[in-house]
Amino acid sequence: MSAVAMQLNRSAKAVQGLERIGAHYAPAGNIKARVRAAHLHTGLPYSRTRELWYGRARRIADAELAAIEAALPPDTAEFSLAFVRSVETRVAALLEELAAVRARCEAELAARADRSAGTQAADGGGDAVDRP
Known part of the structure; x- marks a missing residue:
């Protein structure tokens, strides 16, 4: 698997994880509320959570993926x-x-x-x- 493919896989994992967290903790909320819930439960900065949510992050650190996985419902x-x-x-x-x-x-x-x-x-x- 190429480095680009691995990064896309990490990005997809991050997006899916954040969406699951947001949907679980803010089920009736809009996207902003869900991003905020994901930010609060992962401990990642809000702006970084937003970048990950929309798939705009260029790189995703192992610690960020670990924080997302730990916060999964x-x-x-x-x-x-x-x-x-x-x-x-x-x-x-x-x-x-x-x-x-x-x-x-x-x-x-x-x-x-x-x-x-x-x-x-x-x-x-x-x-x-x-x-x-």
Whole structure:
């Protein structure tokens, strides 16, 4: 790979990294807000961050790339997987609680049905019609 190609690769890495940082920390912001967020989280000077953002930097130091990589937000796939697992755990707990409530309700209905059947049997069936 030529020196020019390597520099373009470094520039592309810097731009993509800064855009990810800006989008993560200023999702609803305009470009200026995103550049400022990237500047604040990388520790690079604002003017240098802006030059890197727009791909106008002639050279990119290893320390600048390291600062950008260190400030990258967590991978969304890993974050999403952790979130899904936490939701699954909460849903499992709710399902257990729901099963316990359902069992109590079914037991209460069975007890009412037993009491009702016992009352009807004591009345002689409960459907008797008084005839003159």
